[in-house]
Amino acid sequence: MDHKLRVLVRLDVAPSSAVLEVTGCLTADSWRSLAPLIRKTAALVRGHRITVDLTAAQHIERAALPLLCENVAGRDIDLRIECPDILPECSALVPAGGAKQ
Secondary structure, three states, X not given: OOOOEEEEEEEOOOOOEEEEEEEEEEOOOOHXXXXXXXXXXXXXXXXXXXEEEXXXXXXXXXXXXXXXXXXXOOOOOEEEEEOOOOOOOOOOOXXXXXXXX
């Protein structure tokens, strides 16, 4: 299954924080692509305040969130993650009609 991850980085002219808007699928594998983007963005931002906005993601695997936090936090990065209360499942894994198999 191809889980694509798309990221838009928003910075102000005098950056003190940044927002990474994530769409697509954040999985236990794809978080590895997001971590270096967070670190590179933090290098551009004074204060290293980074928000990862997952509210528009189409699919979020529960296992990906702690992996991302553990591997990025503690590197002088103030990481904040915004995600929906109920994590969306991949539409390719949910049969038509919305019922799980």
